[in-house]
Amino acid sequence: MKTLCLAVAAAALAQSQVTYDHLLRADPKNWLHYSGQYHAQRHSLLKQVTTANAHQLSAKWIYHVDGARRLESVPIVVDGVMYVSQPNEVHALDAATGRLIWEYRRQPALQKGPNRGVAVYGHRVYMGTPDAHLVALDARNGSLLWEVEIAKASDGYWSPAAPLVIKDKVIMGIAPGDHGLNGFLDAYDATTGERLWRWHSIPRPGEPGNETWAGDSWKTAGGDTWLTGSYDPELNLLYWGIGNPAPDFDGDVRKGDNLFTESVVALDANTGKLRWYFQFTPHDVHDWDSVEIPVLVDAPFNGRPRKLMLHGDRNGFYYVLDRVTGEFLHGSPFVQQNWAKGLDPKGRPIRVPGVIPSFQGTKTCPATSGATNWMSPAYNPDTGWFYLVAQEGCGINTKSRDTFRPGGNAYMATGYIESPEEPWQMYVRALDLKGKLQWEYKQINSRRYGAGVLSTAGGLIFVGDDQGFLTALDAKTGKALWHFNTGRQISGQPISYEVNGHQFLALTAGVNVVAFALFDGK
């Protein structure tokens, strides 16, 4: 009888519903959001694994996702159950053992990817799909509850971003801007799937910002929303990074600042109304999406406590904004760059003339792949430092005259290649709040993006790379303390959670989900 009671208790735990209060508090035993918590600091408060014992980490289980090619999903963990996705699929796993509980496979098994993860709220799992739908599943058995169309897949839209749940709303972004499709951000009723609001990232005629697009160029303008943003519950403001304008490399046909591309926007979470915006790269011609995750930090800045937003942009600059007002407080490059002489007092870049794509090709640093990209950054409140993956390198950017063709055709007006003079090189960099480099960890032989970083209260920074290595660094020094070869390129960010008293580290690596914990002799 006693055993039975225990079993019932455990079962109840695994089936507990996620409430808004859970989402707000974000118990460190769980990993409830794409970026861990609403503030997107990616800092786990678990501290069983520390700088002193990280060398004892060992692989606990590996779950192979059948048919996967390159997973970019960040798992969600709720009370011992892990939800991991790939396009049109969700796998629910026992987070302690890696055993499959249920899987959902939507037809057709489209490979258009990636899918970056799910959100869980109530007893529902939410996922975007390659044909631009929002799907709600029952978290207990994977049954399909409902699905709604976000946008027309036949137009070329799709939904790779992980949803973000705020109160009873599911916030969903959209892709791609490279096809000349205008972006937006949606809120859906978490229970019914009804759309509650839509904010258009490209202002329509009569809306503020439309004047920043020459002629009709706003009609095929991009500005997608393909990474998950962050949220400040006190201000009730939703922060989201906006993608590039289209065509990517030919600015001649879309003269103007091209709002709200290459910006971060603050929206009222209830209504979707724009509160403020800050544009990192006005009139971008290098495909430098500003979707990189806005990290919300409360810390003293210039002598007084402030509500800050930290942002490492694909254009090579690190920014600090006041997230109440959008005021620019600081900006400084975190990689070598050749396109801006600096930022003016308002944070607007002072362009170097001529560093724009040309028919012959123009050397541009950072390259279009960017100084950083989808790889999540982290903030450790103990060190007060911002950690991000940075790519040093240049590209040769070319342009042409392109024509918008509906139906999901690329509308980029050509592209870029790696500059032949020196290969790209990946780093993990620790910046203080003012952007000053504290340490860097060169990922030797890593020349392409791997994964983002995870900070833990144990004083560690975990990072995956394109060579398949998961490495634990000392958050204070950048020294490598432990590493594991997962065997395949890592493209998803690590997470941490706790089950049965054990702190786990886990991530998607290539075609597998891999979980680690301290070696316990079993």
Added chain:
Amino acid sequence: MWILVVLAAAFPLAAQVSPYRIERAPSRITLDARLDEPAWRDATPVGDFIFNWFESGDREQTDARMLWDDDNLYVSWRCQDRHISAQVTERHGPVSRDDCVEIFISPNPAKVRNYYTFEINVIGTMLNRCRTDWWTGPPTWEPEGVQYRTTYHGRARKDESSDDREWIVELAIPLRNFARDAAHMPPRDGDEWRLNLQRTGGITNRQNSTWAPIAPPSKSFHTPESFGRVIFSTQVAAAPNAEAGRKLYNANCTACHGLDGAAGDRAPALGAQRRYLRRTEAELFDAIKAGIAGTLMPASPLPDSQVREIVGYIRSIRATAIDFAAPGDAALGREVFAGKGNCAACHMIGGRGGIIGPDLSNIAAERKYEDLRAALTVAKPVPPRGFQPVRVTLRDGRRVRGVIKNENNFSLQVLGTDDKLHLIDRSQAASVEYEKQSLMPADYGKKLTPAELTGVLAYLSTQSRRRAE
């Protein structure tokens, strides 16, 4: 060096002919002595015939081509001739007195004296011999399954006529006839045979000519040591007239694009590898013929045939070295590769050579001719991945020099200049010193004579394994 000079003077070497690549037939060949299939149109001619023992008269040329498939070797001769005559109709008769074409084949280059002959006159009579060290039969030989057609096939005789212009022989020889001497059956990509193509006979303006020159003092076609080299290639014959296309391109397209496929002021470089550029023959044809809507690229008024030639040119500037006959003496290049150039110390071709540099057995299918030249003459800004030279000093004092096959923050996999693999834990390395320059010398433009350099490039331009089509 002087020894070589003296030897050369004492035994003058015959002029040599470049190896001929026999490409795969792209489509079925109908033996009708017409040669109007695209297969023959796209096949490469072997080049002008040589009049070895010329005294006087007209040098009437022959356009000979070869193709192959798994079953047959195909040969065609198109013979300029203002005086066409033949009268031998008896199997194995003396056809070489008539206007006649011949092919003599040594399937084993190491046993060049084992050769097979096929002689066919213009009215379709054939003579065959099997001159091998294993043949014990009669002086003549009955090959299996040979099929052919000639312009005056089956006639009792052909007399000279005032409207004689040219005649054709089209021949298919089943490859199984050579199974006893050939290395592989069917041949594999890169297999080398030796053979010669000949033409003889006639009454008025009787001449003898051959593809591969016959070294003096021999005055006979039966000189297998002089046979030319042929290499079986799995590449499918397709040879648009790139030179004509280049002229058309430069005359019609350079208002926007650059000369010779370079970037222009208003349009991109067509020779570049850009993902937005049209690639296939059909895509390029359509882009030129119809223009690219919404861009400055206009529709061309040129006739289809000329558009096709421009397409051929654009594809040619994107093609790799194997796609074209490189100038220069490949045989000399092969010597330089192994000798003076010291290339084989680091590079392997066909399983022989050094291991520290890239294997070059397929390099002509991977690189453009200009890239090969640049590799020999222009230093790279950074050593290529997998070939970064490094000097490692280990904590125990040992030193390793080599190239990095792989590395990360925790280990190094080094192929040493001692040809050994060194698998190094980075924690055991006292120092890791990356050399700035690749081990590949870039001064062959100075080290070699122009003939040697083009020779090496010609040799490299023949190095190809099977290509994905």
